[in-house]
Every structure is written in C-alpha cells, then in structure tokens.
Amino acid sequence: MIDFYWVPTANGQRAAILLEETGEQYRLHPVDLMRGEHLAPEYLAVNPVGKTPTLVDAETGVTVYGTLAIGLYLCDKHGMLLGDSLTTRAAVYHWAGLVASDLGPAFTGQYIFNVMAPERLEFPVRYFDEQVVRLLSALEHRLTETAFLAGEAYSLADALAYPAAATSAARLPEGLQPFPALQRWQHTVAERPAVQRAMALSAEGVDVPA
Ligand SMILES: N[C@@H](CCC(=O)N[C@@H](CS)C(=O)NCC(=O)O)C(=O)O
Known part of the structure; x- marks a missing residue:
C-alpha cells in the first residue's frame, strides 16, 4: 500500500x-x-x-x-513504460526530463506571474508565456513525427506530459488550438482508463490552485 x-x-x-x-x-x-x-x-x-x-x-x-x-x-x-532498448529509454528520459525540468516549471512561473502575483509585471509575464509556447512547440514538432513522445509506444514521458495539455494549457488564451499534433495526442492519451481514473480523483474539502 x-x-x-x-x-x-x-x-x-x-x-x-x-x-x-x-x-x-x-x-x-x-x-x-x-x-x-x-x-x-x-x-x-x-x-x-x-x-x-x-x-x-x-x-x-x-x-x-x-x-x-x-x-x-x-x-x-x-x-x-520506460522502453525496452537503450535508445528508446534515452527518448523516454529526454522527453520526461523536458516535461519535468522545463515545461512544468515554465507553467509554474506562468501561473505565478499571471494569476498569483499581486501586481502585473510585464517582463516575467512575457518571459514565462514565451517559455511555455516555445516548449509546447517542441512537443508539437515531435508529435508531428511520432505517435507518442518517445516513439510509437505510450511511455512515462506521455504520462508526465498529459496534465500539461489537459490542465495547465487550459489557462492559455487559445488553449491547445495552435498545436494540432498535441491535440491529436491529447485525445489518444485521454482514452486510457488509467488516465481517466487519475484525472477524476478529487481532493474533497481542499482548495486547489487553478
Ligand atoms: N519539481 C516538483 C515540483 C512540485 C511542486 O511545485 N509542487 C507544488 C504543488 S503542484 C507545491 O507543493 N507547492 C508548494 C510550495 O512550493 O510551497 C515536481 O515535479 O513534482
């Protein structure tokens, strides 16, 4: 347990x-x-x-x-979900690392300066907005070439990336509209029962930053 x-x-x-x-x-x-x-x-x-x-x-x-x-x-x-060859695992580490070390923190900064900051500061707002778009564009480019981030099979990288598309990107003015390959991938990942169960979990009585 x-x-x-x-x-x-x-x-x-x-x-x-x-x-x-x-x-x-x-x-x-x-x-x-x-x-x-x-x-x-x-x-x-x-x-x-x-x-x-x-x-x-x-x-x-x-x-x-x-x-x-x-x-x-x-x-x-x-x-x-880690891949069965060194080269596939390298792709999993590459994309999982990009999501955890770059995209996640970029969305955190974007949230802090767009939503939480007591006053609007143009430089950090623009900086994090640009970071988010740049990193989503990297995922978009990748997903025009492969079905999933690390290749043709769903992996840890997709599991980590999915909430960026489903939750964090919902805060962007146009959502995922400028990213058609990401939208295609998001719909595929959203069909997984494990993803549906996880996304349906709620923390009753707890205020969630949104
Ligand atoms: N690098 C961490 C970031 C974790 C993180 O920022 N957690 C937030 C909630 S989403 C938190 O606990 N924030 C409280 C704080 O920073 O004081 C990860 O990938 O999980």
Missing part, C-alpha cells in the same frame, strides 16, 4: 496517472496548500521539502518526492 500525498494540480495528476498505470494500491492524503498544510510539522515529517506530490511505499519502505522521481520509481518497480 502506498500513502500518496498530493493536491490535484498538474504535478499531482502526473503522479496519480503513474500510480494508476502501474496498478498500485494507494491511499490519498490531500494536502491543502492554501492553508499551508505543506509546511506543517506533520507533513514536513513525511517530506522535509514541504512540497507535493510525495509517496511513501510501505512495501519497500521508501519515500519519493517529485513527479519525475515518482514516475521513474514506479515504472522501474513494475518494469513498464
């Missing part, structure tokens, strides 16, 4: 998709960021970083924080 500390933001959805794809049994522990629960001693005892998502796996005794680490851990544990 896995204890899963989360909030249903794009990052929480990424980890939830991987839990569902790998068929793990898990218990949800919503963490209310708006009320500062991520910085409360109870949560810091689980993850001193004070951020979500985090999982604690009773079967192996490990605690793992962050979408990429959680995804790699679960896929490694179950021997799936």
Whole structure:
C-alpha cells in the first residue's frame, strides 16, 4: 500500500496517472496548500521539502518526492513504460526530463506571474508565456513525427506530459488550438482508463490552485 500525498494540480495528476498505470494500491492524503498544510510539522515529517506530490511505499519502505522521481520509481518497480532498448529509454528520459525540468516549471512561473502575483509585471509575464509556447512547440514538432513522445509506444514521458495539455494549457488564451499534433495526442492519451481514473480523483474539502 502506498500513502500518496498530493493536491490535484498538474504535478499531482502526473503522479496519480503513474500510480494508476502501474496498478498500485494507494491511499490519498490531500494536502491543502492554501492553508499551508505543506509546511506543517506533520507533513514536513513525511517530506522535509514541504512540497507535493510525495509517496511513501510501505512495501519497500521508501519515500519519493517529485513527479519525475515518482514516475521513474514506479515504472522501474513494475518494469513498464520506460522502453525496452537503450535508445528508446534515452527518448523516454529526454522527453520526461523536458516535461519535468522545463515545461512544468515554465507553467509554474506562468501561473505565478499571471494569476498569483499581486501586481502585473510585464517582463516575467512575457518571459514565462514565451517559455511555455516555445516548449509546447517542441512537443508539437515531435508529435508531428511520432505517435507518442518517445516513439510509437505510450511511455512515462506521455504520462508526465498529459496534465500539461489537459490542465495547465487550459489557462492559455487559445488553449491547445495552435498545436494540432498535441491535440491529436491529447485525445489518444485521454482514452486510457488509467488516465481517466487519475484525472477524476478529487481532493474533497481542499482548495486547489487553478
Ligand atoms: N519539481 C516538483 C515540483 C512540485 C511542486 O511545485 N509542487 C507544488 C504543488 S503542484 C507545491 O507543493 N507547492 C508548494 C510550495 O512550493 O510551497 C515536481 O515535479 O513534482
């Protein structure tokens, strides 16, 4: 059994998709960021970083924080979604890394300066808007060549990228309209039962940044 500390933001959805794809049994522990629960001693005892998502796996005794680490851990544990050759795995790492290290943080910056900032600061707003478009364009270009990000098979990279398209990009004025290959890919990934179960999870009583 896995204890899963989360909030249903794009990052929480990424980890939830991987839990569902790998068929793990898990218990949800919503963490209310708006009320500062991520910085409360109870949560810091689980993850001193004070951020979500985090999982604690009773079967192996490990605690793992962050979408990429959680995804790699679960896929490694179950021997799936990482590819069966060195070159395929390199493509999975490449696109999973781009999503976790570049696209996710770009959307976070875009959210902070467009939605959370008490005053509008033109430079960071423009900077993060441009970053998001540039990175989505890289995914778009890739998906005009291959069915999925790492090639012809669904992988960890797609599981991590899906919430960027389904949740984060919904905040953009035109959504995914300028990215037809991404839209095609999004519809395909959305049909996966594991993705549907993960995206339907809700954190009752918890305010979600939107
Ligand atoms: N690199 C981390 C980022 C995690 C992250 O930013 N989590 C947010 C929720 S989506 C959080 O806990 N924010 C609280 C804070 O930064 O204080 C990942 O990929 O999961």
